[in-house]
Amino acid sequence: SGSSARARSACTGARPEWPRAMAAAAAGAAGGSTPAAVQKEGEEREGEGRRVRRRLRGKSAAGASPASAAAPAPLATPLLRRPAGPAVGAPLRTLVINLDRRTDRWAAVQRRLAGLQASGLLRVERLAASEGTREGDVPEDAVLRRWSTDRNAKYDGRPGARPGVSLEMTAGERGCAMSHVRAWRAAAAGDEVVLVLEDDAVPSARLAGRLPALLGAAAGIADALYLGYIKGAPWRRKVSPGLYEAEYLWTTVAYVLWPRGARKLLAAMPVNQPVDNFMAWEASAGRLCAVAAVPLLVDQEQEWDCGSDVPHSDDVLIG
Numbered sequence: 263s264g265s266s267a268r269a270r271s272a273c274t275g276a277r278p279e280w281p282r283a284m285a286a287a288a289a290g291a292a293g294g295s296t297p298a299a300v301q302k303e304g305e306e307r308e309g310e311g312r313r314v315r316r317r318l319r320g321k322s323a324a325g326a327s328p329a330s331a332a333a334p335a336p337l338a339t340p341l342l343r344r345p346a347g348p349a350v351g352a353p354l355r356t357l358v359i360n361l362d363r364r365t366d367r368w369a370a371v372q373r374r375l376a377g378l379q380a381s382g383l384l385r386v387e388r389l390a391a392s393e394g395t396r397e398g399d400v401p402e403d404a405v406l407r408r409w410s411t412d413r414n415a416k417y418d419g420r421p422g423a424r425p426g427v428s429l430e431m432t433a434g435e436r437g438c439a440m441s442h443v444r445a446w447r448a449a450a451a452g453d454e455v456v457l458v459l460e461d462d463a464v465p466s467a468r469l470a471g472r473l474p475a476l477l478g479a480a481a482g483i484a485d486a487l488y489l490g491y492i493k494g495a496p497w498r499r500k501v502s503p504g505l506y507e508a509e510y511l512w513t514t515v516a517y518v519l520w521p522r523g524a525r526k527l528l529a530a531m532p533v534n535q536p537v538d539n540f541m542a543w544e545a546s547a548g549r550l551c552a553v554a555a556v557p558l559l560v561d562q563e564q565e566w567d568c569g570s571d572v573p574h575s576d577d578v579l580i581g
Contacts, residue, residue, distance in 0.1 A: 271498060273483050273507050273551035353385040354473075354518075355454050359441045360461040361391045367461040370563075374464060383470055384457065389445055394437025402532070405439045407431060409535035409575070413543050417494040417510045429575045431536065439537040442514060449524035455481075456524075460515045462563040463490065469559045472504065476555055477518065479505050484553045485523025486541070490516035490560035494542065501553055508552045510542045516560035517541075526550050536575070 356375070360368045368388060378384045392399050408430050411418075415425035431439075442458065449456040455477070469489070479502040480487045487505075494510035501507055514537055519527075526549060533540045545552035 271507065271551070272485065272545070272548050273501070273553065353379070353382050354457050354477075356384045356386045356457040356459060357389040357445050357448060358386060358459045358461055358463075359389050359391045359438075359445065361393065364461065371459070371461045371463060375459075378465065378470060381470070383473070389441065389448070391441040392437035392444075394433035394435070394440065400436045400440040404443055404531060405431070405436045405533045407436070409539075414535065414539045417542075417546075432575050435536050435575060438514075439533045439540070442537045443528075443531070443533065446519065446524040446527045449519045450521055450528055453521060455518060455520050457489075457516070457518050458514070459560070460562075463516050464561045464563050465516075466559045466561065468557075472555065472559055476505055480518075480553050481520075483551065485520055485526055485551045486545075486553070487518040488516070488552060488554040488558075489518065490558050490562065491554055493554075495546070497554075497556075504556055505553055506556050508545060508554045510546045511552065511554060512538050512542065513562070514538045514541065515562050523550060 358368075358371055358375075360371070372386070375384060375386055379386050394400050408428055410425075411423070411427040411429065412425045415423055445456070445458045449458075473489075476487065483501065488508060488511050490513060491508070491511040492513050493508075494512055496509070497506040498509050499507050527541065527544065530540075530544055530549065535543070541550065541552070544550035
């Protein structure tokens with residue numbers, strides 16, 4: 263059940279210090295802004311963001327109440343410690359998922375990331391996305407063709423969303439999932455922390471100032487750190503200032519993945535639902551420790567489900 267899933271957590275471990283090189287790069291990317299100035303800029307945008315609430319389009323946590331929307335109290339006891347994962351150095355390896363035919367999107371996202379890359383904060387690489395339309399492009403042992411709404415319906419409060427419906431994933435959904443699988447494989451194969459972005463990602467001006475501290479707090483604890491998301495359930499708990507453990511988040515526009523997290527996702531394959539739902543369910547079931555930046559630090563160029571290259575199979579239920 264949703265309540266029993268909330269009782270479990272995969273988040274344990276120690277928090278090593280963030281490398282000084284990354285902190286210095288962040289200062290450069292912020293154009294010399296002081297932490298106070300960066301924080302003030304961040305406060306000018308509301309916590310979850312008005313654009314995010316518009317994108318929700320009725321999505322809400324099952325059974326959520328005004329009280330449940332309140333920020334959780336800090337942890338009463340420290341998180342259990344475990345050996346720290348691979349060190350995160352500057353610049354942060356960044357994989358941008360992009361379709362070959364969308365050269366316009368690749369050019370646009372390069373412009374948006376130029377300052378972060380020039381400062382040494384990010385090392386941007388293009389990862390060719392799968393269309394999902396060519397035979398053999400998406401093996402069925404990696405991504406299934408059909409999915410059940412049972413799991414997602416626990417959190418999706420939109421009119422029409424209901425459990426027990428078997429839907430065929432669109433070619434775009436399967437291609438999107440396969441693209442992220444390639445990113446997971448890249449992360450699992452090395453010892454670097456990897457930032458995965460979709461090509462419509464729009465980084466906030468706050469990103470450079472906040473990212474080093476967030477990654478320092480999450481290292482040794484988290485498997486994945488969401489920088490952009492739609493919140494589907496109340497936060498499980500507060501990990502540190504601006505960092506919360508997530509139960510269920512939609513979208514895969516921007517997330518940091520540790521090699522151990524990538525290996526967990528690969529072990530859970532095949533992907534048996536849209537990839538954001540798949541990752542969210544692994545977190546809600548206690549198999550993946552997902553934390554999130556609050557407020558979010560990466561938005562999408564357009565509203566959710568508007569102008570997307572990935573048609574959503576459950577739109578037939580929502581209308």
